[in-house]
Amino acid sequence: MIHVNNFSNGALNPALSYVVSCVGCFLGLRCTTRARACQGAARARWLTLAALSIGTTGIWVMHFIAMLGFTIPGETIRYNVPFTILSMVIAVVVVGIGVFIVGFSRRAGNGPLLLGGTILGLGVASMHYIGMGAVRVQASLTYNSALVAASVIIAVIAGTAALWMALRLDSVWSTFIASLIAGVAVNGMHYTGMAAVQAKAAPGLVVSTADTAGATAFLLPLILGLSAVGFIFSAIIALSPTAAEIVEEGELMKRIGQSQAAQLQAAQMQAARDESRGWRPPPPQPYQASRTEPGPDEPGSLFRPRRASDQR
Secondary structure, three states, X not given: OEOOEOOOOOOXXXXXXXXXXXXXXXXXXXXXXXXXXXOHHHHHHHHHHHHHHHHHHXXXXXXXXXXXXXXXXOOOOEEXXXXXXXXXXXXXXXXXXXXXXXXXXXXXXXXXXXXXXXXXXXXXXXXXXXXXXXXXXOEEEEEOHHHHHHHHHHHHHHXXXXXXXXXXXXXXXXXXXXXXXXXXXXXXXXXXXXXXXXXXXXXXXOOOOOOEEEHHHHHXXXXXXXHHHHXXXXXXXXXXXXXXXXXXXXXXXXHHHHHHHHHHHHHHHHHHHHHHOOOOOOOOOOOOOOOOOOOOOOOEOOOOXXXXXXXX
């Protein structure tokens, strides 16, 4: 059995992964708050942004920042690029399925919440273990079944709790507290899953390095790029109207529409009363084309000067 170290850089990786996870969850929860104040396509756009924020920054980036602290003494760890990208896509897709189930469900009760939370939790666990499947190392990796089951249960509970918070939290302060709790849950799921990893020496094992890259050359630029996207999301959310402003604008437009409909109805009723009294609107006047050339007594203009024939 080979000792596996998940904290080769000390507390740096767990601290950074926790902060990044909290930021991603906070942005996603603020997006769902705005989504609840919208309808139709606008709601779908906000829910898509929520899935991107939570799936990439809140889950995937957190996972691989933590993985930068994962080492096996005497072994060089490489990552299969297609599997790593697939794990990110899965994270975004399953988070999107969960938030869309809850965001567009017409059913009352906790059924949609439990369904969406279960799908979200299973998807997060799938992302984690597909990401671990991307690891290429000259050793045999096995997993403790009990700890794997515990990590999946934590993921399902965390996913359900995240969707519950997305449905009920409105203020910035409550969302901030919820994001701190969500960060604990996501990191707890990750490190429970990593505690299940067991490495055994395999001298005759041949590991293919095709389509692989080292952590510094591949993961670090990708993490930095997705973190930059997270800052862009922050700017979009900060500059967009809040949920209260969206609701207020919707109510204002509704009142304007009702006022216009009432005015139109009053005009139609007045026209009907006038018609019953025998009054008819005056016939429309025939169209008369406007004169385009200046008359004989007009000096002309810069754009229509008088012609020489007009001056004779």
